[in-house]
Amino acid sequence: MQVDFRLPALGADMDAGTVVEWRVAPGDHCRRGDVVAVVETDKGAIDVEIFIDGVVRELLVPIGTRVPVGTALALLETEATVPDTGAHTEAAVPAAETLPAPSRPPAGAGTGQRALISPAARKRALELHVDATSLRGTGPEGAITVADVERAAAPPQPAHEVAPAGPSPQPSPAVAGEVATGMRAAIAGAMSRSKREIPHYYLATTVDVTPASDWLAAHNAAVPVTERLLFAVLLVRAVALACRDHAGFSGFYRDGRFEQSPVVHVGVAVALRGGGLVAPAIMDATGRPLAALMNDFRDLVARARAGRLRASELAAPTVILTSLGEAHVETVLPIIQPPQVAIVGAGAVVERPWVIDGQVVPRRVLTLSLGADHRVTDGRLGAHFLARVAALLAEPAQL
Amino acid sequence: MDREQLARRILELLTTIAPDVEAESVIPGIAFRDQFDFDSMDTLNFAIALHREFGVDVPETDYANLASIDRCVAYLAERLT
Numbered sequence: 001m002q003v004d005f006r007l008p009a010l011g012a013d014m015d016a017g018t019v020v021e022w023r024v025a026p027g028d029h030c031r032r033g034d035v036v037a038v039v040e041t042d043k044g045a046i047d048v049e050i051f052i053d054g055v056v057r058e059l060l061v062p063i064g065t066r067v068p069v070g071t072a073l074a075l076l077e078t079e080a081t082v083p084d085t086g087a088h089t090e091a092a093v094p095a096a097e098t099l100p101a102p103s104r105p106p107a108g109a110g111t112g113q114r115a116l117i118s119p120a121a122r123k124r125a126l127e128l129h130v131d132a133t134s135l136r137g138t139g140p141e142g143a144i145t146v147a148d149v150e151r152a153a154a155p156p157q158p159a160h161e162v163a164p165a166g167p168s169p170q171p172s173p174a175v176a177g178e179v180a181t182g183m184r185a186a187i188a189g190a191m192s193r194s195k196r197e198i199p200h201y202y203l204a205t206t207v208d209v210t211p212a213s214d215w216l217a218a219h220n221a222a223v224p225v226t227e228r229l230l231f232a233v234l235l236v237r238a239v240a241l242a243c244r245d246h247a248g249f250s251g252f253y254r255d256g257r258f259e260q261s262p263v264v265h266v267g268v269a270v271a272l273r274g275g276g277l278v279a280p281a282i283m284d285a286t287g288r289p290l291a292a293l294m295n296d297f298r299d300l301v302a303r304a305r306a307g308r309l310r311a312s313e314l315a316a317p318t319v320i321l322t323s324l325g326e327a328h329v330e331t332v333l334p335i336i337q338p339p340q341v342a343i344v345g346a347g348a349v350v351e352r353p354w355v356i357d358g359q360v361v362p363r364r365v366l367t368l369s370l371g372a373d374h375r376v377t378d379g380r381l382g383a384h385f386l387a388r389v390a391a392l393l394a395e396p397a398q399l
Numbered sequence: 400m401d402r403e404q405l406a407r408r409i410l411e412l413l414t415t416i417a418p419d420v421e422a423e424s425v426i427p428g429i430a431f432r433d434q435f436d437f438d439s440m441d442t443l444n445f446a447i448a449l450h451r452e453f454g455v456d457v458p459e460t461d462y463a464n465l466a467s468i469d470r471c472v473a474y475l476a477e478r479l480t
Contacts, residue, residue: 220459225450228459230439273419273436301440305419326438 002057004072005050010041011279011314011337014186017041018066019073028056030076035310037073042186043278044307045117046314054078117144117307128153183276194338198253199374202333203382207390209349209366215396231349232268232323233294237399238392239321239344240264240285246385248377249342250318258341258376263287267317267337268297270304278304279337281316290399325349325366334371341373344389366393400479406472412452413468416444427468453479 007017017039024036035047036056054076061073117125117137125135125144130153137144194200212234220228243250243264251261264286267279280300282293303309319340324332325348332345347367354363368389372382392399400408406427413431414422420435431437445465446457455478457465464474 217459225443225446225456228443228446230443232439271436271438273417298440298444302444305417326436 001078003052003054003076003078005036005052005074005076007039007067007069007071007073008048008311009069009315010039010046010311011043011190014041014043014069014314016066016068017046019061019063020045022059022063024056024059024074026056026058030054030056039311042182043276043314044183044272044304044309046309046311048073048311050076052076052078125149183272187276190337191335194336198336198338198341200336200371201374201379201382202369202371203379203386204331204333204345204367204369205386205390206352206365206367207393208354208363209393210364212393212396213349213364227291229290229294230297231325232321232346233290233297234393234396234399235321235323235344235346236266236268236282236285236293236297237290238389239319240266241392241399242385242388243319243342244286245388246381248381249372249385251341252318252339253341253373253375254339258373261318263318265316265318267320267340268300269320269322270301272305278309278314279317279320279322280304280309280313281318283313283316319343321346331367332369334369336371336373341376342385343371344386345369345371402472402476405475406468408452409449409468409471409475412448413445416448417441425468427472430466432466449475455479 010017018041019037020040021038022036023038024030024034030036030050031053032051033049036050037048039046039048056074057077058075059073060075061067061071067073128149130149135144135148135152137148213231216229216231216234240250243266247260248258250264251259253259263284265281265283266285267281269277269279271277280303282296282300285293300309300313317337317340320334320337320343322332322334322343323346325346328348330347330350332347334343334345336343345368347369349364349366351362352365353360354365355361356363368386370382370386372385377385410422410425413425414420417435417437424434425431426434431441442462442465446462449465449471450456453475455475457474461474463470465471
């Protein structure tokens with residue numbers, strides 16, 4: 001059976017991408033979950049996986065071509081033993097809620113296939129028409145830097161070139177700025193759509209997280225450094241469990257109706273140092289141990305910053321957690337990323353006077369917030385949901 | 400390993416866990432979080448990298464000593480003797 005492999009949806013704010021690398025060639029066998037192409041988007045380079053076993057017959061999109069989401073990238077012959085319906089079907093990405101957690105290599109693995117390259121350097125390589133895969137990087141672990149790309153692109157300079165009048169050539173910070181501009185446009189597009197289409201309501205409540213932070217400190221003191229957890233992982237779990245317990249917050253609003261996701265994939269907003277952010281998913285955040293969520297979180301942050309996320313990770317979140325605690329703000333009023341219907345915000349953990357049993361005592365508190373979709377829920381349901389998150393954080397050992 | 404070598408190795412480890420940070424731009428006497436976004440994930444990864452390299456387990460209560468290259472050199476020089 002012949003199947004089109006199409007460019008999958010890459011999240012709300014990305015409707016096109018440029019194929020920058022093929023990882024397969026005609027005749028290659030590929031298995032469900034294999035990365036077959038690298039696509040440059042406004043949010044950096046994305047590894048695109050295939051969702052079906054098959055043999056590559058033809059690559060339909062040459063490297064360097066920008067195509068919209070849904071474009072057939074390659075033609076495959078499936079090896080499936082299922083009865084052939086005779087139809088020319090699509091290896092389209094299934095709805096995110098049905099995705100299994102992809103088997104992914106440990107962080108740092110697979111770099112033998114593809115040189116490490118920062119998003120800024122990859123962007124610069126595209127601009128300068130430099131084949132980044134042919135470069136030798138001078139950055140850490142051989143990573144290709146912006147300087148490497150520019151060196152490769154520079155024609156041999158005459159020794160006495162006259163300095164141009166007017167502004168001097170752009171230094172590398174301007175390049176980082178350009179990358180951020182593309183991502184900024186993508187974020188602006190998604191957030192404009194969100195504010196235009198989604199009737200948001202917002203709730204916030206301050207909760208005593210002293211038990212959770214004490215539990216975490218004790219846990220982290222008792223385990224090897226490699227097994228320490230971050231507070232954000234407790235938040236991910238609490239949000240996921242509250243989504244499981246309260247319908248209407250985890251899923252997608254599409255074609256005029258809400259579909260609750262049976263599995264909770266929590267997107268974690270990761271700020272990039274060059275500016276901008278991405279929110280890849282920690283898959284199945286209710287069903288796996290905290291240590292597994294922590295490993296995924298660590299891996300996602302590393303790959304988000306190295307520009308090596310997978311398409312499935314960007315499309316999968318059924319709800320998002322945005323934590324601005326590191327930025328020392330106490331309250332976030334978060335904006336939903338369509339097609340999701342809820343986003344939970346967490347501010348900084350701060351010490352404040354708190355009243356317990358009539359006594360004022362110092363406690364570590366956190367302001368939790370919720371941006372949710374009035375087409376699906378209302379403030380009362382949102383309040384129950386947020387109270388559930390708070391209650392879960394009060395019993396950290398149960399998380 | 401003298402202090403200069405130690406500082407150089409620490410900088411290498413820093414840019415390994417944060418490959419989007421340019422090694423040349425890191426100022427030894429200034430806290431990482433005042434030079435670029437350096438968050439709790441970075442701090443944890445840095446602690447893990449130091450543990451793997453030097454065998455030193457930095458407890459969370461000592462994380463303040465990992466705030467800059469200079470502080471890190473001073474802390475590790477003491478722990479390693």
